[in-house]
Amino acid sequence: MQFRPFNPPVRTLMGPGPSDVHPRILEAMSRPTIGHLDPAFIQMMEEVKTLLQYAFQTKNELTMPVSAPGSAGMETCFANLVEPGDQVIVCQNGVFGGRMKENVERCGGIPIMVEDTWGEAVDPDKLETALKANPEACIVAFVHAETSTGAQSDAETLVKLAHQYDCLTIVDAVTSLGGTPIKVDEWEIDAIYSGTQKCLSCTPGLSPVSFNERALEKIRNRKQKVQSWFMDLNLVMGYWGGGAKRAYHHTAPINALYGLHEALLMLQEEGLENAWARHQKNHLALRAGLEAMGLTFIVNEGDRLPQLNAVSIPEGVDDGAVRSRLLNEYNLEIGAGLGALAGKVWRIGLMGHASRAENILLCISSLEAILSEMGADISQGVAIPAMQKALAQA
Numbered sequence: 478m479q480f481r482p483f484n485p486p487v488r489t490l491m492g493p494g495p496s497d498v499h500p501r502i503l504e505a506m507s508r509p510t511i512g513h514l515d516p517a518f519i520q521m522m523e524e525v526k527t528l529l530q531y532a533f534q535t536k537n538e539l540t541m542p543v544s545a546p547g548s549a550g551m552e553t554c555f556a557n558l559v560e561p562g563d564q565v566i567v568c569q570n571g572v573f574g575g576r577m578k579e580n581v582e583r584c585g586g587i588p589i590m591v592e593d594t595w596g597e598a599v600d601p602d603k604l605e606t607a608l609k610a611n612p613e614a615c616i617v618a619f620v621h622a623e624t625s626t627g628a629q630s631d632a633e634t635l636v637k638l639a640h641q642y643d644c645l646t647i648v649d650a651v652t653s654l655g656g657t658p659i660k661v662d663e664w665e666i667d668a669i670y671s672g673t674q675k676c677l678s679c680t681p682g683l684s685p686v687s688f689n690e691r692a693l694e695k696i697r698n699r700k701q702k703v704q705s706w707f708m709d710l711n712l713v714m715g716y717w718g719g720g721a722k723r724a725y726h727h728t729a730p731i732n733a734l735y736g737l738h739e740a741l742l743m744l745q746e747e748g749l750e751n752a753w754a755r756h757q758k759n760h761l762a763l764r765a766g767l768e769a770m771g772l773t774f775i776v777n778e779g780d781r782l783p784q785l786n787a788v789s790i791p792e793g794v795d796d797g798a799v800r801s802r803l804l805n806e807y808n809l810e811i812g813a814g815l816g817a818l819a820g821k822v823w824r825i826g827l828m829g830h831a832s833r834a835e836n837i838l839l840c841i842s843s844l845e846a847i848l849s850e851m852g853a854d855i856s857q858g859v860a861i862p863a864m865q866k867a868l869a870q871a
C-alpha cells in the first residue's frame with residue numbers, strides 16, 4: 478500500500494478539548510529543534526516556568542510542565558503526595574473525579590468518596606461532613622472545572638475547608654487554567670495540575686503543575702520512594718529546577734515546549750483578566766443563541782463554566798447523526814456526553830483560541846440548520862439575533 482503525508486482536514490474544535498490551536502503556536506512549534514541541555518533551551522525553560530507562575534497566579538518555585546498530557550499531571554500529583562495507607566477524600570461530580578479515585582487506589586491510598594450529582598458543583602457541606610467523619614484523612618482532591626458536565630466548583634471555599642481539617646489539597650484545573658479565575662497563592666492550593674489543549678490554545682501533550690511548600694514538605698518526608706520513576710518530583714526537579722547544574726532526566730519534548738512558551742506569551746499579552754472576561758462574554762453570547770433556539774443547559778446558572786457548555790439533546794434527535802453532520806458538512810467538532818451523560822447532552826467548548834465570535838456564529842447557525850432539517854422542535858430564525866444582541870451588550 479502506498480502511503481502519503483497526512484494532511485488533516487481543517488476543523489473548528491468546539492468540543493471538550495483539544496480546542497483550536499492558535500497559528501502562532503503551530504508556527505513556534507515548527508522552529509528548529511535544539512538540544513534539551515542547550516543553554517538557549519534552558520533559558521526558554523526558565524521563561525516557561527515564570528510564565529506558568531503568572532498563569533497559575535503563584536510564586537511557587539516548583540511550577541513546571543510535566544512532559545505528558547493532563548492525566549499525567551494528575552498522576553504526578555497523586556503519585557508524589559499519596560503514600561500507602563493515606564486516606565484521601567475525593568469529591569466526585571463527574572468523570573474526572575472517578576479518575577482521581579483510581580489514582581488514589583493505585584498509589585496504595587484509601588479513597589473516601591464524597592459524591593455529588595453530575596452537573597452540580599461540589600457541595601462544601603458534604604465535604605465538611607466527610608472531613609469530620611474521617612479525622613485521619615490527609616488530602617482532599619477535587620476537580621475545579623468538570624469538563625464532563627460543565628460545572629464549576631468553588632475551589633477557594635473547598636481548599637479553606639480542607640485546611641481547617643489539616644488536609645492538603647489536590648486541584649484539577651485542566652479545563653480552568655486560562656479560562657476562569659485560578660489563584661493558586663491567594664486560594665492556598667497545595668498541588669494543582671492543568672493541560673495545554675484546553676484554554677491555553679496549545680496542542681495536547683503537556684501538563685503544567687505547581688506545588689507549594691506544604692506539599693513539598695509531605696513529599697520530602699515520604700517513608701517510601703515515589704513508585705513512579707518518571708513522575709518522581711525529586712528526580713524531575715534535577716532537570717527542571719537544577720539551574721546551571723541541570724542533569725539529564727528525560728529528553729524534554731523540545732518543540733512542544735516552544736508551543737507552550739508561545740501560548741503563555743500570548744496569555745500574558747492578552748492579560749489573564751481579559752482572557753477570563755473573553756471566555757465569559759462569549760459564553761453569554763453562545764448561551765443566548767442556544768437558549769433562543771430552545772436548547773437548555775444542564776448546569777444551574779451560577780455553576781456554569783463559560784468554556785464548556787453542556788446542553789440537553791432535544792427529544793427524538795439522533796446525537797451521533799447531528800455530530801457527524803456538523804463534522805462532515807461544516808468541519809465543526811462538538812463534544813458528546815461522557816459517562817452517565819452519554820447520549821443525553823452535547824458539550825460545546827469555547828476554550829482558548831476557540832472562544833471567538835465567528836465560532837459561536839458557526840456553531841449556532843450550523844446546529845440550527847441541521848436540527849431544523851431533522852424536524853427537531855426548535856425555534857428558527859431567532860438564535861443569531863439573540864447572539865448578536867448578547868455580544869453587543871457585553
Ligand SMILES: *Cc1c(COP(=O)(O)O)cnc(C)c1O
Pocket residue numbers: 494546547548549551573620622623624625649650651652672681682
Ligand atoms: C481533559 C481533562 C483531563 C485529562 O487531560 P488529558 O490531557 O486528556 O490527559 C483531566 N481533567 C479534566 C477536568 C479534563 O478536562
